[in-house]
Amino acid sequence: MSVAIPPKGQGPLAKREARLAWSLLLPTITIVSLVVILPLLSIFWISFKPIGLADLRPPAPVLRESLRGSGDEMRVEYRLRNSSQDIEITDVTIRDTWPDSLIVTGDLPTGCTLEDQQFSCDLGTLEPGFNERLRVPVMLAQGVDEDTAEEAAEGSEPEVRGEADSILTNSEFTFENFARVFDGDEFWTVMWVTLFYTVVGTIGALLFGLFAALLLNKSFRGQGILRGLYLFPYVAPVIAVAFTWVNLFDPFSGSANALLLQMGVTNEAINFFGQRPLALIMVTVFEIWRYFPLSFLFILARMQSIDTDMYEAADMDGASPFQKFWYLSLPMLLGILSVLFLLRFIWTFNKFDDIFLLTGGNAGTRTLTVNVYEQAFAISNIGAGAAVAVVIFGCLLAFSFFFFRFISREEGL
Amino acid sequence: MSFLRFGYVTGPLIGALWLFILATTVSITMSFATGDAFRPSLTIALVIGAVSGLISALPQEKRIKTATISVLVFALTLVGFGPMIMDSTQVSETFAALALALVMGWSMVAILDDQPLGALTRHEMEEAWIRFLTGFGYIFFTAIVLIPFYVMVMTSLKSQSALLQNPLDFSLDLDKGWALFRSYHELFRDFNFGTYMWTSFYVSVLTVVITLAFSIPGAYAVARLRFRGQKAFSRSILLIYMVPMIVLALPIYIAFSVTGLRNTVIGIILIYPVTTIPVALYMLQGYFRGLPGEVEEAGLMDGLNRLQVIWKITLPLALPALASVSLYVFMIAWNEFLLAFMLLDDPSKFTLTRGVAMLNSSEIPREHLMAGAVIATVPVMVLFLGLEKFMTKGLTAGSVKG
Structure with a gap:
């Protein structure tokens, strides 16, 4: 009698399935590589080119x-x-x-x-x-x-x-862009600003989100309304809320200054978005304000899925409210908190519009992303802008390595 | 922290802080509503608050304690020796004092409910502080969210010169009737905001349609079908999802400049879906994984092919998910600013966000800018509030993106 051997390799059915899968994916792969991969490669190319804004028209x-x-x-x-x-x-x-x-x-x-x-x-x-x-x-x-x-x-x-002969396609290369980007103190200032903005903004948004989630993690009348309300900053267009903030904190006609003057907190108008280091703090506060809703939403969803039995058992054992939070809720939330931290960290690092609209990168708020715009369009040196973009991409690769290494197992992301 | 474990410490402490918070809140609210001078008085608020905290810890009936605190705060405030210093009309002063007194009396007793004056158990002490923090949290979050939006709407209804005189005076002259909406009228008449809205609308809708057309098959393949490279593919989705737009915007700008797609709505419609496809793909594959596979297998057994299964079984089941994704993508496209700002120069082709950015100049009065902001915000808000359930679901499903 012959021994039954399990089939090896791909059978015809599996092959057909794989073929179908690839044909379903093909349009997406094509368009994404066209608009994401190709530009990424071209960014590397351009970053070694002595090219200005004016050279774009051949x-x-x-x-x-x-x-x-x-x-x-x-x-x-x-x-x-x-x-x-x-x-x-x-x-x-x-x-x-x-x-x-x-x-x-x-x-x-x-x-x-x-x-x-x-x-x-x-x-x-x-x-x-x-x-x-x-x-x-x-x-x-x-x-x-x-x-x-x-x-x-x-x-x-x-x-x-x-x-x-277009400068984009010829074989003239230079390291000048990178030399410029890494040149002297400016680069480290930009890095420090980016780091402060990213770390404080991410942690702040997480903490505020956690606080807001704790507030709404009970059912009472008006809970739905408050939940909707707390999401407003995130849902509204950046451009609308950023200009509102600029308006609100205007040194001459801003309501915030008028309020502070009237309350006797300050004696003269404060230029919130125009002076160091206050401007950096303000854009970070804006970041926290705008993105706490997101952390809030995720943390709340996680909280509501925690089994209540555990809390009942803790009540029986006489745990106090803070103990319950510290020893029961927090460990349960650690997974989502770390995922949120990493993802938000990357996204805050990538953020451009907010700072660009609030200060335009002035008064010590120039982050790496704003620097791309600044180099490429304000100074009209596309090559230098591309070099900054390459630096950003490098940081991003490092972050995603961490992400997949440590976090992606949690929460199934 | 053991000294907090006594009613005569925790009570006054919470009372003092709470009255100061309430006085500040009422002052800010009244300032924003009337434009007159209201401000909290730190020391007096702390003293009266401490006294109220003591009162509410007394072993008395609730109603009596509430009434005592309310009368105390109300009388002292009106006399001018209260937690709030006011300089306004008689009516609004009385109203402010009354509001402060009632809220204080009610909430103080609620926070320090059943607190004995002497030694407290750990539970009693922590619960009092948690109630205090909860109250503070509600006020704090509501204030920080509402104030900017309030300022946005009110500024759009007032003239710049009036606001320069008193930046706090947001009171509206209701006699003006429709003239209040002058800046909106001018935006639609002189600045083409009707066209911008329409452009934004159809760009967003087309983005949603194109995004779904690409991401539904892709997400289905990643979620359901087995093929080599599936893992790597779903990871690279997430990776692409993390590439910053500004990095891509530069080469896209160059490519569009060279090919002449810059400054065209077609270019925008080509580029927006690509920014949203990874998000949609990521969200949808999550949903598809959650659907029961047995139903689809039953369909396959009954002789449908895969595409028919997707069309007849999976999609109808995933309809709520599709609604969430569509809403989310619509929101991204509607709110998108960076690409529109970089790629569009011609005012006749602006999207709404680009149009609002155009208003940010010193020659155009502030109320126009704020009116533009309101016009850009209202449609998203209406959608959001109307379909909040889908929206929050969509937000939690795939979006840690900002």
């Missing part, structure tokens, strides 16, 4: 056609220009269709031909800053007046082509 030949003169002294004029002042354009060609109403009377410019009303030029290389006119003397065909001829001549758009 140099191109610019052409304008017009019919000039009157009577017998008529000419078609092409005004050709190199849009760049420092890069040459090669293989420049012009194609244009001429109306029948124009008859060439003189010589064509060098490199140009006219066959069957098809005008074409092969001009070779344009120097940087090239700006000249090509003139073709013409006369009007019989019975055509100047206006219609002009309309006909300028009506057909001439086509111009040329090839230029």
Whole structure:
């Protein structure tokens, strides 16, 4: 009798299932890699490039056609220009269709031909800053007046082509961007600000969330309303709440200052978002305010799933309320708290809009993410911005390593 | 902390702190409502509060204690030697004093309910403090959430010059009637906010549709089907979910500039779903895992193929989940600011958030900016409050994202 052997490898059914799975995933994989993976790779590429905001538009030949003169002294004029002042354009060609109403009377410019009303030029290389006119003397065909001829001549758009060396694709590389980013004290200031913002913001949001969850972890009338209300800061658009905060804490017309003055807490208006180190504290407070609802929601959900038997047993044993919290609730919440901490840590680290809207990165609030924008758009140095982005990505990889190593087993995330 | 274990210590201590908190709360509320000067007086509040704490720990009937404290606080406040110093009209002063007195009398007795004056057990002491902290928590959280939104709405209804004169005076002149909404009217008439709202709306809806179209099959595959690389795939979803937008925004800006997609609504519609697909995928796979697999197997046995199973069994079962995900994605798209800000320059193509950002200039009065903020906030809030159950579910399911 032969021994029964379990089948090895993938059977046809399993293969079919895997095929189906991949075909279901394919659209997502395609689009995500197109918009996430590809940009990530290009960020690395760009970070080694000496590229500014102005270099984004590749140099191109610019052409304008017009019919000039009157009577017998008529000419078609092409005004050709190199849009760049420092890069040459090669293989420049012009194609244009001429109306029948124009008859060439003189010589064509060098490199140009006219066959069957098809005008074409092969001009070779344009120097940087090239700006000249090509003139073709013409006369009007019989019975055509100047206006219609002009309309006909300028009506057909001439086509111009040329090839230029784009800084994005050539093989010029530099380490200057990274040198700039890591240069001197500024980098460490930015790192310190980022770290403060991230750590204090995350822990603050967690603690406030825990407090709010403790408040609402009982049923009473109005609990639903309060729960909805406490989520407001998170649900509202950043732009609305950030501008409201700026408005509220305005040194001249802000209500917060007026209130503090009236209560006698301070004697003169405080510029909350404009002075060090208060601005950093304020943006961190804003972060806590805006994201405590999220921690609150998660912690509350976890609390409500804790078995009440445990508390009843503790009551029988005479545990006091604080003891119950410390020895029973907190250990049960530790899992969700650590998951929240890590995820929120990463997200706070990544946060950009909030600080950008509140202070624009001024007054000592420039975090790494704001620095990307600052370098790329305010100083117009895209390469340096990309270098900062690479630094951010590196930090992120380190964080996610920690995340998967220590946390992902908990809570099944 | 053993000295706290006596009624004559804990009672006055809690009383003193509580009255100061209440006096501050009432002062701030009245200041914001009337614009007049109300402020708590620290020392007097502490003294009277301590006395009230003692009173409520006395072995008397509740009603008597409440009445005593209320009358004490009310009388002293009106005389001018109370926990709150006021400079306002007779009516609002009386109202403020009355409110403070009643709330104080009632809550003080509630907090220190059944506390003996002498030695306390650990339970009694902790419970009193917990009631105090709970009361403080409700006031604190409600205040910090409500004040910014109150300021936002009220500023949009007032003129900038009036607010410059007294930044606390949010009282409305109701005689003006519809003229109160002048800044809203101007936003819709002169600043195209109607168009922006419509753009934001259809961009968000399209984002939801495209996101679902991509993420439903993907999430189903990850959750249900067995294939090699499944683990790695579900991890990489989470990883992608953590890539900061600003890192991607830079190359996207460059790519869009080069291809001419910058400054077009099409470009925005192309890019928004990609930011939400990982979130949706992550949320949906969680839901799909939670659905009973037996129902689907029964469907397979009865001769449906996988796609039919998804369409006829899984999706109807996951309808609440789809609602949550859609709402959440809609909210992300509606609130999105960074990409719209970077990619759109032409005022005729703005989304609502980009439009509001445009109002942030020194030439445009503040009330317009705040009115814009209100316009951007109200639709999300209405959706949120109307469908709160779905929303909170959606938020807890997948979103530690911000």
